[in-house]
Amino acid sequence: MDKLFAAARQFAPAGAVLDVREYGSGNVNDTYRVTLATEERYLILQRINTRVFRRPELIMLNLQTFTEHVRARLECEPPRAEHRWEVPRVLPTREGKSHYVDADGAFWRALSFIGASRTYEQVRDLEHARQVGYALGRFQSLLSDLAIDRLHDTLEGFHITPRYLRHYDEVVAQNGSLPASPAADYCFRFIEQRRAHAAVLEEARAQNKLRLRPIHGDPKVNNIMIDDATQQAVSIVDLDTVKPGLVHYDIGDCLRSCCNRLGEETDAFDAVRFDTDLCRAILQGYLPLSRDFLDENDYAYLYDALHLIPFELGLRFFTDYLEGDVYFKVKHRQHNLSRAIVQFKLVESIEAQETCLRELIRELSE
Ligand code: GN1
Numbered sequence: 503m504d505k506l507f508a509a510a511r512q513f514a515p516a517g518a519v520l521d522v523r524e525y526g527s528g529n530v531n532d533t534y535r536v537t538l539a540t541e542e543r544y545l546i547l548q549r550i551n552t553r554v555f556r557r558p559e560l561i562m563l564n565l566q567t568f569t570e571h572v573r574a575r576l577e578c579e580p581p582r583a584e585h586r587w588e589v590p591r592v593l594p595t596r597e598g599k600s601h602y603v604d605a606d607g608a609f610w611r612a613l614s615f616i617g618a619s620r621t622y623e624q625v626r627d628l629e630h631a632r633q634v635g636y637a638l639g640r641f642q643s644l645l646s647d648l649a650i651d652r653l654h655d656t657l658e659g660f661h662i663t664p665r666y667l668r669h670y671d672e673v674v675a676q677n678g679s680l681p682a683s684p685a686a687d688y689c690f691r692f693i694e695q696r697r698a699h700a701a702v703l704e705e706a707r708a709q710n711k712l713r714l715r716p717i718h719g720d721p722k723v724n725n726i727m728i729d730d731a732t733q734q735a736v737s738i739v740d741l742d743t744v745k746p747g748l749v750h751y752d753i754g755d756c757l758r759s760c761c762n763r764l765g766e767e768t769d770a771f772d773a774v775r776f777d778t779d780l781c782r783a784i785l786q787g788y789l790p791l792s793r794d795f796l797d798e799n800d801y802a803y804l805y806d807a808l809h810l811i812p813f814e815l816g817l818r819f820f821t822d823y824l825e826g827d828v829y830f831k832v833k834h835r836q837h838n839l840s841r842a843i844v845q846f847k848l849v850e851s852i853e854a855q856e857t858c859l860r861e862l863i864r865e866l867s868e
Protein backbone atom coordinates (compact mmCIF):
# COMPACT_ATOMS: atom_id res chain seq x y z
CA MET A 503 0.00 0.00 0.00
CA ASP A 504 2.85 2.37 0.85
CA LYS A 505 4.41 1.63 -2.52
CA LEU A 506 1.14 2.43 -4.24
CA PHE A 507 0.82 5.77 -2.48
CA ALA A 508 4.48 6.52 -3.10
CA ALA A 509 3.99 5.88 -6.81
CA ALA A 510 0.79 7.96 -6.89
CA ARG A 511 2.55 10.88 -5.21
CA GLN A 512 5.07 11.06 -8.04
CA PHE A 513 2.31 12.23 -10.37
CA ALA A 514 0.39 14.62 -8.09
CA PRO A 515 1.08 17.94 -6.37
CA ALA A 516 2.53 17.62 -2.87
CA GLY A 517 -0.08 16.49 -0.35
CA ALA A 518 -2.78 16.00 -2.98
CA VAL A 519 -3.15 12.18 -2.93
CA LEU A 520 -6.18 11.25 -0.81
CA ASP A 521 -6.80 7.65 -1.82
CA VAL A 522 -5.64 4.91 -4.21
CA ARG A 523 -8.03 2.13 -5.26
CA GLU A 524 -7.81 -0.79 -7.63
CA TYR A 525 -9.72 0.00 -10.78
CA GLY A 526 -11.11 -1.98 -13.73
CA SER A 527 -10.44 -5.62 -14.54
CA GLY A 528 -7.34 -5.76 -16.75
CA ASN A 529 -5.74 -9.16 -17.32
CA VAL A 530 -2.19 -7.87 -17.73
CA ASN A 531 -1.38 -4.47 -16.15
CA ASP A 532 -2.42 -3.24 -12.68
CA THR A 533 -4.69 -0.20 -12.74
CA TYR A 534 -5.63 2.15 -9.88
CA ARG A 535 -7.78 5.21 -9.52
CA VAL A 536 -6.13 7.90 -7.43
CA THR A 537 -8.35 10.41 -5.64
CA LEU A 538 -6.85 13.89 -5.50
CA ALA A 539 -7.51 16.96 -3.40
CA THR A 540 -7.36 19.07 -6.55
CA GLU A 541 -9.89 20.25 -9.10
CA GLU A 542 -8.94 17.33 -11.36
CA ARG A 543 -10.33 14.94 -8.64
CA TYR A 544 -8.93 11.68 -10.08
CA LEU A 545 -6.08 10.27 -12.09
CA ILE A 546 -5.41 6.78 -13.42
CA LEU A 547 -2.23 5.14 -12.15
CA GLN A 548 -0.90 2.02 -13.84
CA ARG A 549 1.88 -0.44 -13.19
CA ILE A 550 2.88 -1.86 -16.56
CA ASN A 551 3.48 -5.60 -16.59
CA THR A 552 7.05 -5.70 -17.85
CA ARG A 553 6.99 -9.48 -18.27
CA VAL A 554 4.53 -8.84 -21.10
CA PHE A 555 5.65 -5.39 -22.26
CA ARG A 556 9.43 -5.82 -22.27
CA ARG A 557 10.09 -2.25 -23.35
CA PRO A 558 7.47 -0.12 -21.58
CA GLU A 559 9.26 3.09 -22.60
CA LEU A 560 8.10 2.35 -26.17
CA ILE A 561 4.50 2.44 -24.95
CA MET A 562 5.08 5.94 -23.62
CA LEU A 563 6.62 7.08 -26.91
CA ASN A 564 3.68 5.66 -28.86
CA LEU A 565 1.24 7.31 -26.48
CA GLN A 566 2.86 10.66 -27.12
CA THR A 567 2.77 10.22 -30.90
CA PHE A 568 -0.80 8.97 -30.71
CA THR A 569 -2.14 11.78 -28.54
CA GLU A 570 -0.37 14.52 -30.52
CA HIS A 571 -1.74 13.17 -33.78
CA VAL A 572 -5.29 12.73 -32.53
CA ARG A 573 -5.40 16.11 -30.81
CA ALA A 574 -4.22 17.83 -33.99
CA ARG A 575 -6.88 15.97 -35.98
CA LEU A 576 -9.61 16.90 -33.50
CA GLU A 577 -8.60 20.56 -33.62
CA CYS A 578 -8.98 20.63 -37.42
CA GLU A 579 -12.39 18.99 -37.34
CA PRO A 580 -15.55 21.06 -37.21
CA PRO A 581 -16.71 20.59 -33.60
CA ARG A 582 -19.25 17.80 -33.21
CA ALA A 583 -21.20 19.57 -30.54
CA GLU A 584 -23.51 16.61 -30.14
CA HIS A 585 -20.77 14.02 -29.63
CA ARG A 586 -17.63 14.69 -27.56
CA TRP A 587 -14.50 12.58 -28.08
CA GLU A 588 -11.83 12.35 -25.40
CA VAL A 589 -8.20 11.27 -25.44
CA PRO A 590 -6.47 10.50 -22.15
CA ARG A 591 -3.48 12.76 -21.37
CA VAL A 592 -0.16 11.37 -20.16
CA LEU A 593 0.50 13.00 -16.79
CA PRO A 594 4.16 13.71 -16.12
CA THR A 595 5.91 13.04 -12.82
CA ARG A 596 6.77 16.00 -10.63
CA GLU A 597 10.20 15.88 -12.28
CA GLY A 598 8.63 16.16 -15.72
CA LYS A 599 9.22 12.53 -16.75
CA SER A 600 6.68 10.38 -18.60
CA HIS A 601 6.95 7.54 -16.08
CA TYR A 602 8.42 6.52 -12.75
CA VAL A 603 10.49 3.43 -12.00
CA ASP A 604 10.43 2.56 -8.29
CA ALA A 605 13.13 0.93 -6.17
CA ASP A 606 11.82 -2.54 -7.09
CA GLY A 607 12.05 -1.74 -10.79
CA ALA A 608 8.26 -1.44 -11.24
CA PHE A 609 7.23 0.81 -14.14
CA TRP A 610 4.50 3.33 -13.26
CA ARG A 611 2.70 5.86 -15.40
CA ALA A 612 -0.33 8.10 -14.95
CA LEU A 613 -3.11 9.17 -17.27
CA SER A 614 -5.87 11.73 -16.95
CA PHE A 615 -9.26 10.39 -15.84
CA ILE A 616 -12.10 10.73 -18.33
CA GLY A 617 -14.97 12.06 -16.25
CA ALA A 618 -18.77 11.72 -16.47
CA SER A 619 -18.45 8.36 -18.20
CA ARG A 620 -17.84 4.69 -17.40
CA THR A 621 -17.15 1.32 -18.95
CA TYR A 622 -19.26 -1.84 -18.81
CA GLU A 623 -18.22 -5.50 -18.63
CA GLN A 624 -20.94 -6.56 -21.06
CA VAL A 625 -22.92 -4.88 -23.80
CA ARG A 626 -26.30 -3.89 -22.40
CA ASP A 627 -28.41 -3.32 -25.49
CA LEU A 628 -28.37 -2.58 -29.20
CA GLU A 629 -27.71 1.13 -28.74
CA HIS A 630 -24.69 0.36 -26.54
CA ALA A 631 -23.47 -2.01 -29.30
CA ARG A 632 -23.89 0.70 -31.94
CA GLN A 633 -21.89 3.11 -29.77
CA VAL A 634 -19.11 0.56 -29.42
CA GLY A 635 -18.96 0.25 -33.21
CA TYR A 636 -18.97 4.02 -33.54
CA ALA A 637 -16.07 4.26 -31.06
CA LEU A 638 -13.93 1.80 -32.98
CA GLY A 639 -14.64 3.53 -36.28
CA ARG A 640 -13.92 6.95 -34.79
CA PHE A 641 -10.70 5.72 -33.22
CA GLN A 642 -9.38 4.05 -36.37
CA SER A 643 -10.41 6.93 -38.57
CA LEU A 644 -8.56 9.46 -36.38
CA LEU A 645 -5.44 7.30 -36.80
CA SER A 646 -5.92 6.40 -40.44
CA ASP A 647 -3.54 9.12 -41.65
CA LEU A 648 -0.77 8.40 -39.13
CA ALA A 649 2.17 6.68 -40.87
CA ILE A 650 2.81 3.27 -39.29
CA ASP A 651 6.56 3.85 -39.11
CA ARG A 652 5.85 6.54 -36.50
CA LEU A 653 4.72 3.80 -34.08
CA HIS A 654 6.93 1.32 -32.25
CA ASP A 655 6.09 -2.35 -31.90
CA THR A 656 5.19 -2.46 -28.20
CA LEU A 657 4.35 -6.18 -28.20
CA GLU A 658 6.00 -8.31 -30.83
CA GLY A 659 3.81 -11.00 -32.33
CA PHE A 660 0.58 -9.59 -30.88
CA HIS A 661 -2.39 -10.97 -32.85
CA ILE A 662 -0.16 -12.98 -35.19
CA THR A 663 -2.19 -16.18 -34.83
CA PRO A 664 0.37 -18.53 -36.46
CA ARG A 665 2.93 -17.40 -33.88
CA TYR A 666 0.60 -18.22 -31.02
CA LEU A 667 0.04 -21.62 -32.63
CA ARG A 668 3.78 -22.21 -32.92
CA HIS A 669 4.23 -21.30 -29.29
CA TYR A 670 1.38 -23.65 -28.31
CA ASP A 671 3.07 -26.47 -30.24
CA GLU A 672 6.34 -25.80 -28.42
CA VAL A 673 4.62 -25.81 -25.03
CA VAL A 674 2.87 -29.08 -25.85
CA ALA A 675 6.09 -30.64 -27.14
CA GLN A 676 8.14 -29.57 -24.09
CA ASN A 677 5.62 -30.50 -21.47
CA GLY A 678 5.76 -34.21 -20.67
CA SER A 679 2.80 -34.26 -18.29
CA LEU A 680 0.01 -32.24 -19.85
CA PRO A 681 -3.14 -31.83 -17.76
CA ALA A 682 -5.71 -34.44 -18.71
CA SER A 683 -9.39 -33.66 -18.22
CA PRO A 684 -12.47 -33.65 -20.45
CA ALA A 685 -12.18 -29.84 -20.60
CA ALA A 686 -8.51 -29.88 -21.65
CA ASP A 687 -9.21 -32.69 -24.16
CA TYR A 688 -11.94 -30.54 -25.67
CA CYS A 689 -9.42 -27.70 -26.14
CA PHE A 690 -6.69 -29.94 -27.62
CA ARG A 691 -9.16 -31.35 -30.13
CA PHE A 692 -10.67 -27.95 -30.88
CA ILE A 693 -7.27 -26.52 -31.80
CA GLU A 694 -6.34 -29.53 -33.97
CA GLN A 695 -9.55 -29.24 -35.96
CA ARG A 696 -8.95 -25.60 -36.79
CA ARG A 697 -5.19 -25.17 -37.00
CA ALA A 698 -5.22 -25.06 -40.83
CA HIS A 699 -7.19 -21.83 -40.66
CA ALA A 700 -4.86 -19.97 -38.26
CA ALA A 701 -2.85 -18.15 -40.95
CA VAL A 702 -5.77 -16.75 -42.92
CA LEU A 703 -5.13 -13.08 -42.09
CA GLU A 704 -1.33 -13.29 -42.13
CA GLU A 705 -1.41 -14.97 -45.55
CA ALA A 706 -3.65 -12.22 -46.88
CA ARG A 707 -1.20 -9.70 -45.50
CA ALA A 708 1.77 -11.50 -47.09
CA GLN A 709 -0.09 -11.40 -50.41
CA ASN A 710 -0.62 -7.63 -49.96
CA LYS A 711 -4.39 -8.08 -49.86
CA LEU A 712 -4.42 -6.54 -46.38
CA ARG A 713 -2.06 -3.87 -45.12
CA LEU A 714 -0.80 -2.66 -41.79
CA ARG A 715 -2.37 0.41 -40.23
CA PRO A 716 -2.30 1.96 -36.77
CA ILE A 717 -4.72 -0.06 -34.62
CA HIS A 718 -5.89 -0.18 -31.02
CA GLY A 719 -5.19 -3.88 -30.51
CA ASP A 720 -7.60 -4.44 -27.61
CA PRO A 721 -10.97 -2.72 -28.26
CA LYS A 722 -12.99 -4.95 -25.96
CA VAL A 723 -16.23 -3.77 -24.39
CA ASN A 724 -14.68 -2.69 -21.09
CA ASN A 725 -12.17 -0.41 -22.81
CA ILE A 726 -14.89 1.75 -24.34
CA MET A 727 -16.09 4.68 -22.23
CA ILE A 728 -19.78 5.55 -22.35
CA ASP A 729 -21.00 9.02 -21.31
CA ASP A 730 -23.21 8.88 -18.20
CA ALA A 731 -25.72 11.41 -19.50
CA THR A 732 -25.92 10.84 -23.25
CA GLN A 733 -24.93 7.13 -23.27
CA GLN A 734 -22.69 7.90 -26.23
CA ALA A 735 -19.21 6.39 -26.58
CA VAL A 736 -16.69 9.12 -25.76
CA SER A 737 -13.32 7.37 -25.68
CA ILE A 738 -11.40 4.13 -26.05
CA VAL A 739 -8.87 3.62 -23.29
CA ASP A 740 -6.05 1.09 -22.71
CA LEU A 741 -3.70 2.33 -25.41
CA ASP A 742 -0.68 0.11 -24.71
CA THR A 743 -1.18 -1.97 -27.83
CA VAL A 744 -1.70 0.96 -30.20
CA LYS A 745 0.77 -0.07 -32.87
CA PRO A 746 0.85 -1.19 -36.50
CA GLY A 747 -1.50 -4.10 -37.19
CA LEU A 748 -4.48 -5.16 -39.27
CA VAL A 749 -7.76 -3.38 -38.60
CA HIS A 750 -9.17 -6.91 -38.72
CA TYR A 751 -7.56 -7.69 -35.37
CA ASP A 752 -9.52 -4.78 -33.89
CA ILE A 753 -12.80 -5.68 -35.55
CA GLY A 754 -12.47 -9.34 -34.59
CA ASP A 755 -11.54 -8.48 -31.02
CA CYS A 756 -14.34 -5.97 -30.61
CA LEU A 757 -16.94 -8.38 -31.97
CA ARG A 758 -15.78 -11.40 -29.97
CA SER A 759 -15.89 -9.32 -26.83
CA CYS A 760 -19.14 -7.44 -27.42
CA CYS A 761 -21.30 -10.09 -29.08
CA ASN A 762 -20.87 -12.50 -26.19
CA ARG A 763 -23.66 -11.42 -23.86
CA LEU A 764 -22.42 -13.63 -21.02
CA GLY A 765 -18.97 -12.03 -21.05
CA GLU A 766 -15.50 -13.57 -21.05
CA GLU A 767 -15.61 -14.78 -17.48
CA THR A 768 -18.74 -16.94 -17.52
CA ASP A 769 -18.79 -20.62 -16.56
CA ALA A 770 -22.06 -21.27 -18.39
CA PHE A 771 -20.13 -22.65 -21.37
CA ASP A 772 -23.08 -24.27 -23.12
CA ALA A 773 -25.02 -21.01 -23.09
CA VAL A 774 -22.28 -18.98 -24.82
CA ARG A 775 -23.54 -17.54 -28.10
CA PHE A 776 -22.32 -15.05 -30.67
CA ASP A 777 -25.22 -12.60 -30.85
CA THR A 778 -25.83 -11.62 -34.46
CA ASP A 779 -28.16 -8.75 -33.55
CA LEU A 780 -25.39 -7.14 -31.50
CA CYS A 781 -22.97 -7.80 -34.36
CA ARG A 782 -25.30 -6.00 -36.76
CA ALA A 783 -25.58 -3.00 -34.42
CA ILE A 784 -21.79 -2.80 -33.93
CA LEU A 785 -21.13 -2.93 -37.67
CA GLN A 786 -23.86 -0.36 -38.25
CA GLY A 787 -22.00 1.94 -35.87
CA TYR A 788 -18.56 1.08 -37.26
CA LEU A 789 -18.88 0.89 -41.03
CA PRO A 790 -20.08 4.46 -41.80
CA LEU A 791 -16.93 5.82 -40.10
CA SER A 792 -14.55 3.39 -41.77
CA ARG A 793 -15.79 3.71 -45.37
CA ASP A 794 -13.00 6.16 -46.19
CA PHE A 795 -10.18 3.78 -45.34
CA LEU A 796 -11.57 0.26 -45.96
CA ASP A 797 -11.36 -1.33 -49.41
CA GLU A 798 -12.87 -4.40 -51.13
CA ASN A 799 -10.30 -6.81 -49.69
CA ASP A 800 -10.80 -5.44 -46.20
CA TYR A 801 -14.51 -6.27 -46.41
CA ALA A 802 -13.73 -9.69 -47.91
CA TYR A 803 -11.83 -10.70 -44.76
CA LEU A 804 -14.24 -9.39 -42.13
CA TYR A 805 -15.87 -12.78 -41.54
CA ASP A 806 -12.42 -14.41 -41.20
CA ALA A 807 -11.49 -11.74 -38.66
CA LEU A 808 -14.50 -12.31 -36.44
CA HIS A 809 -14.02 -16.08 -36.70
CA LEU A 810 -10.26 -16.02 -36.06
CA ILE A 811 -9.78 -13.66 -33.13
CA PRO A 812 -11.86 -15.61 -30.58
CA PHE A 813 -10.01 -18.77 -31.71
CA GLU A 814 -6.72 -16.93 -31.18
CA LEU A 815 -7.70 -15.68 -27.72
CA GLY A 816 -8.89 -19.17 -26.72
CA LEU A 817 -5.57 -20.54 -27.94
CA ARG A 818 -3.70 -17.91 -25.92
CA PHE A 819 -5.68 -18.66 -22.76
CA PHE A 820 -5.28 -22.43 -23.17
CA THR A 821 -1.53 -22.15 -23.83
CA ASP A 822 -1.20 -20.01 -20.72
CA TYR A 823 -3.12 -22.65 -18.75
CA LEU A 824 -0.69 -25.32 -20.01
CA GLU A 825 2.31 -23.12 -19.19
CA GLY A 826 1.16 -22.52 -15.61
CA ASP A 827 -0.40 -19.03 -15.94
CA VAL A 828 2.61 -16.95 -16.82
CA TYR A 829 0.86 -14.25 -18.91
CA PHE A 830 -2.74 -13.53 -17.88
CA LYS A 831 -3.63 -12.78 -14.29
CA VAL A 832 -5.75 -15.60 -12.81
CA LYS A 833 -7.92 -16.07 -9.74
CA HIS A 834 -7.54 -19.88 -9.68
CA ARG A 835 -5.70 -22.66 -11.53
CA GLN A 836 -8.59 -23.52 -13.88
CA HIS A 837 -9.26 -19.88 -14.78
CA ASN A 838 -7.42 -19.76 -18.11
CA LEU A 839 -8.89 -23.13 -19.07
CA SER A 840 -12.43 -21.81 -18.47
CA ARG A 841 -11.65 -18.63 -20.39
CA ALA A 842 -10.36 -20.70 -23.32
CA ILE A 843 -13.54 -22.79 -23.43
CA VAL A 844 -15.71 -19.63 -23.49
CA GLN A 845 -13.82 -18.37 -26.56
CA PHE A 846 -14.00 -21.75 -28.28
CA LYS A 847 -17.77 -21.95 -27.66
CA LEU A 848 -18.03 -18.53 -29.25
CA VAL A 849 -16.15 -19.82 -32.29
CA GLU A 850 -18.57 -22.77 -32.55
CA SER A 851 -21.50 -20.38 -32.43
CA ILE A 852 -19.93 -18.21 -35.14
CA GLU A 853 -19.38 -21.28 -37.33
CA ALA A 854 -23.00 -22.35 -36.90
CA GLN A 855 -24.08 -18.91 -38.14
CA GLU A 856 -21.48 -18.49 -40.88
CA THR A 857 -23.92 -18.10 -43.77
CA CYS A 858 -26.01 -15.49 -42.03
CA LEU A 859 -22.95 -13.58 -40.75
CA ARG A 860 -21.41 -13.46 -44.23
CA GLU A 861 -24.72 -12.21 -45.60
CA LEU A 862 -24.94 -9.57 -42.86
CA ILE A 863 -21.43 -8.31 -43.66
CA ARG A 864 -22.21 -8.23 -47.39
CA GLU A 865 -25.42 -6.31 -46.83
CA LEU A 866 -23.84 -3.74 -44.48
CA SER A 867 -20.70 -3.14 -46.52
CA GLU A 868 -22.51 -2.30 -49.75
C1 GN1 B 1 -5.67 -8.71 -22.14
O1 GN1 B 1 -5.07 -6.65 -20.00
P1 GN1 B 1 -6.33 -6.54 -20.76
O2 GN1 B 1 -7.45 -7.14 -19.99
O3 GN1 B 1 -6.59 -5.14 -21.25
C2 GN1 B 1 -4.90 -8.93 -23.44
C3 GN1 B 1 -5.84 -8.87 -24.62
C4 GN1 B 1 -6.98 -9.85 -24.45
C5 GN1 B 1 -7.69 -9.58 -23.13
C6 GN1 B 1 -8.78 -10.57 -22.87
C7 GN1 B 1 -1.64 -7.10 -23.90
O4 GN1 B 1 -6.14 -7.40 -22.12
O5 GN1 B 1 -5.14 -9.20 -25.82
O6 GN1 B 1 -7.90 -9.78 -25.52
O7 GN1 B 1 -6.74 -9.63 -22.04
N1 GN1 B 1 -3.87 -7.90 -23.56
C8 GN1 B 1 -2.60 -8.21 -23.86
O8 GN1 B 1 -9.58 -10.11 -21.85
O9 GN1 B 1 -2.23 -9.37 -24.08
Ligand code: MG
Pocket residue numbers: 528720740
Ligand atom coordinates in the same frame (compact mmCIF):
# COMPACT_ATOMS: atom_id res chain seq x y z
MG1 MG C 1 -5.41 -4.23 -22.73
